[in-house]
Amino acid sequence: MQKKHISKAVINRLPRYYRYLGDLLEKDVVRISSKELSEKMNVTASQIRQDLNNFGGFGQQGYGYNVEYLHTEIGKILGLDRKYNLIIIGAGNLGQALANYVDFERRGFFIKGIFDVNPKLVGLSIRGIEIRLIDELEEFLKVNQVDIAALTLPKAKAPKVASDLAKWGIKGIWNFAPTDLHLVENVIVENVHLAESLMKLSYKLSEQQYPSDK
Amino acid sequence: MQKKHISKAVINRLPRYYRYLGDLLEKDVVRISSKELSEKMNVTASQIRQDLNNFGGFGQQGYGYNVEYLHTEIGKILGLDRKYNLIIIGAGNLGQALANYVDFERRGFFIKGIFDVNPKLVGLSIRGIEIRLIDELEEFLKVNQVDIAALTLPKAKAPKVASDLAKWGIKGIWNFAPTDLHLVENVIVENVHLAESLMKLSYKLSEQQYPSDK
DNA sequence: TAGATTGTTAATCGATTAACAATC
DNA sequence: TAGATTGTTAATCGATTAACAATC
Numbered sequence: 001m002q003k004k005h006i007s008k009a010v011i012n013r014l015p016r017y018y019r020y021l022g023d024l025l026e027k028d029v030v031r032i033s034s035k036e037l038s039e040k041m042n043v044t045a046s047q048i049r050q051d052l053n054n055f056g057g058f059g060q061q062g063y064g065y066n067v068e069y070l071h072t073e074i075g076k077i078l079g080l081d082r083k084y085n086l087i088i089i090g091a092g093n094l095g096q097a098l099a100n101y102v103d104f105e106r107r108g109f110f111i112k113g114i115f116d117v118n119p120k121l122v123g124l125s126i127r128g129i130e131i132r133l134i135d136e137l138e139e140f141l142k143v144n145q146v147d148i149a150a151l152t153l154p155k156a157k158a159p160k161v162a163s164d165l166a167k168w169g170i171k172g173i174w175n176f177a178p179t180d181l182h183l184v185e186n187v188i189v190e191n192v193h194l195a196e197s198l199m200k201l202s203y204k205l206s207e208q209q210y211p212s213d214k
Numbered sequence: 215m216q217k218k219h220i221s222k223a224v225i226n227r228l229p230r231y232y233r234y235l236g237d238l239l240e241k242d243v244v245r246i247s248s249k250e251l252s253e254k255m256n257v258t259a260s261q262i263r264q265d266l267n268n269f270g271g272f273g274q275q276g277y278g279y280n281v282e283y284l285h286t287e288i289g290k291i292l293g294l295d296r297k298y299n300l301i302i303i304g305a306g307n308l309g310q311a312l313a314n315y316v317d318f319e320r321r322g323f324f325i326k327g328i329f330d331v332n333p334k335l336v337g338l339s340i341r342g343i344e345i346r347l348i349d350e351l352e353e354f355l356k357v358n359q360v361d362i363a364a365l366t367l368p369k370a371k372a373p374k375v376a377s378d379l380a381k382w383g384i385k386g387i388w389n390f391a392p393t394d395l396h397l398v399e400n401v402i403v404e405n406v407h408l409a410e411s412l413m414k415l416s417y418k419l420s421e422q423q424y425p426s427d428k
Numbered sequence: 429t430a431g432a433t434t435g436t437t438a439a440t441c442g443a444t445t446a447a448c449a450a451t452c
Numbered sequence: 453t454a455g456a457t458t459g460t461t462a463a464t465c466g467a468t469t470a471a472c473a474a475t476c
Contacts, residue, residue, distance in 0.1 A: 009467065011417055015410035019392065033433060045433095046469050053435060061434040062476045078413045079420030093311035100307040101408075109412060148415065172419045174412065178233065178317075188422060190415035192408065194315075196229035198323060198388060199292045201362065201404035203225055205386045206293030208402060223443065247457060259457095260445050267459060275458040276452040 010051050014078055016041070017051070021071035033064035083108045084172075085146045089161055090153030091116035091124075091131045094176055098150055099126040112144055117157075134161075141168045148172040155179045162189075224265050228292055230255065231265070235285035247278035297322045299360045300388075303375055304367030305330035305338075305345045308390055312364055313340040326358055331371075348375075355382045362386040369393045376403075 020041055024032060038045040052058050052065075058073055059065045075081055086104070088095045091114050098104075099114055114126060115134045124131045132140065140146075149170050151158055158177035165173060166187045173189045175181055178196075181189050234255055238246060252259040266272050266279075272287055273279040289295055300318070302309045305328050312318075313328055328340060329348045338345045346354065354360075363384050365372055372391035379387065380401045387403045389395055392410075395403050 007467070011414060014417065015407070015413040018413065019410070035433080044469060046471095047467090049433095049435065050468075057435065059434050060476060061474070062432045064433065077417065079416040080413065082420075084416065084419075093314040097307035097311040103409065104412065107409065107412070109416075147419065171422075172415050174415055186422065188415060188418040190411055190418070192406070192411050193229070194406065195317065195321065196233070197404055197406050198318065198321070199229040199232065199294065200225060201386050201388055201402060202293040202298065202323075203228065203291065204402040204404065205298075205361065206296075208385075208400065221443070249457080258445060260447095261443090263458065263460085264444075271459065273458050274452060275450070276456045278457065 004054060006054050010054055013043075013047075013051055014074055017048075018071065018074045018078060018080075021067055021074065024067045025071055029067050031064050032067055034059070036064075080108060083110060084148055085110055085112045085144070086148045086150060086174075087111070087113040087115065087137075087140075087146050088150045088152060089115050089134065089137075089165075090151065090157075090176075091118070091121050091126075092152060095150070095152035096126055098152060099129060102127075109148070112146060113140060115140075117153075137164070138168055141165075141170070146170060148174055150174040150176065151181075152176045218268060220268050224268055227257075227261075227265055228288060231262075232285065232288045232292060232294075235281055235288065238281045239285055243281050245278050246281055248273070250278075294322055297324060298362055298386075299324055299326045299358070300362045300364060301325070301327040301329065301351075301354075301360050302364045302366060303329050303348065303351075303379075304365065304371075304390075305332070305335050305340075306366060309364070309366035310340055312366060313343060316341075323362070326360060327354055329354075351378070352382055355379075355384070360384060362388055364388040364390065365395075366390045 020037065034045040034048040038048055041048075049059075052070075055073070055077055058070050086109050088099055088111060095114060095116075099111055104111070111127075111129055114129055114131045115137050116122070116131055117134050119133060121131045122133050147170075149165050149172070151162065151173060153161065155177050158175065158179055159181060162173055162175070162181045162183060166183050171187060173181060173183070173187060175189055175191045176194070178193055180191070183189060234251065248259040248262040252262055255262075263273075266284075269287070269291055272284050300323050302313055302325060309328060309330075313325055318325070325341075325343055328343055328345045329351050330336070330345055331348050333347060335345045336347050361384075363379050363386070365376065365387060367375065369391050372389065372393050373395060376387055376389070376395045376397060380397050385401060387395065387397070387401060389403055389405045390408070392407055394405070397403060
């Protein structure tokens with residue numbers, strides 16, 4: 001069977017659907033129509049139906065969608081029906097903040113190690129996960145099965161570490177360093193560029209201050 | 215003069231152009247053509263020229279673009295030619311990590327205060343900025359001119375705080391809480407949804423594991 | 429059964445790419 | 453001047469919205 005190609009735009013929307021369905025679930029909402037959901041989410045009902053039908057028919061004519069079922073199914077599509085082992089490279093403020101973020105575990109993402117170049121940090125523990133020297137990383141990856149590495153280190157160090165990680169078999173990189181990583185094809189990179197996000201906010205603020213006279 | 219509407223797709227790309235031009239500037243590159251830049255950035259030269267020409271002609275036929283000039287101009291478009299005062303609401307790990315991120319100041323974003331509901335944190339200082347009780351927020355905003363509030367607090371508390379901030383005159387919200395804020399029109403919200411970013415990575419990892427057989 | 433709402437096709441809209449005349 | 457490369461128009465491609473037959 002020829003699997004349909006899913007556009008990036010659709011994938012970007014899936015986590016948001018998942019979040020809204022999770023919220024509805026918490027409120028014990030049993031069913032929802034694309035129209036109701038579209039009003040809550042501020043998108044068109046048509047878009048919701050198109051998006052979902054990329055993955056199959058989850059609804060029922062005349063009824064709508066069962067919230068719990070749809071939530072579960074989107075979770076499966078997003079790969080949230082399994083567990084992931086994570087490591088954090090860079091035990092600075094951001095790395096430590098991520099390590100402390102308990103919510104990830106609720107979603108099946110388990111932090112297995114934190115690494116840094118700074119020997120002074122070694123031995124410190126965050127929620128029971130001890131900080132290790134980055135020299136131990138290769139060995140650690142031989143012994144532990146790790147799926148994802150979060151990169152919270154300076155831009156200058158990111159490319160080398162990323163290519164090492166790729167070499168040592170890491171499949172996913174969650175990159176917080178303000179640079180693009182050019183890696184081999186079968187390593188997935190997801191970027192979080194905080195500075196760029198802040199610039200977008202700045203753009204929107206400036207734009208509003210001198211509004212277009214259309 | 216009728217100002218052209220700039221699409222969201224273009225705005226999203228501007229910070230990346232800015233970053234690449236900054237990198238070139240550091241390497242003392244004086245000029246670059248859309249073709250060269252397109253190869254570095256992995257986009258089409260046509261897209262670069264189209265994007266830039268939304269804002270005016272920054273290049274010169276037969277020559278290309280002057281790196282420093284283009285960098286400066288994109289900076290202006292992004293509103294980086296001015297200063298912004300920031301506060302952080304929520305002095306948890308993420309809030310503290312942001313407060314410690316010196317790089318923002320280099321770009322003109324100055325952290326003026328950190329607020330939290332937890333009285334135990336009050337009095338603590340991060341890089342000279344003391345943590346205050348959130349009850350003091352309204353008064354603080356009367357005395358201090360603040361442009362942007364970063365929201366690093368739990369989802370449940372975010373909507374109320376956000377609407378207070380809007381009421382007290384904040385113009386931009388940098389939202390890290392995993393929820394959509396529905397605010398009055400003239401308040402700009404820029405979201406950073408870390409959990410959703412991680413889900414996208416998870417999706418891409420799952421997809422690659424069971425690759426489409428096209 | 430009648431009403432509601434999906435799944436899906438068709439129409440529209442917008443964004444990207446290609447092409448090339450203008451011009452440095 | 454000849455060559456290079458922009459700025460810009462036209463063509464293509466893809467994504468969103470509208471419409472409606474299918475069906476619960």
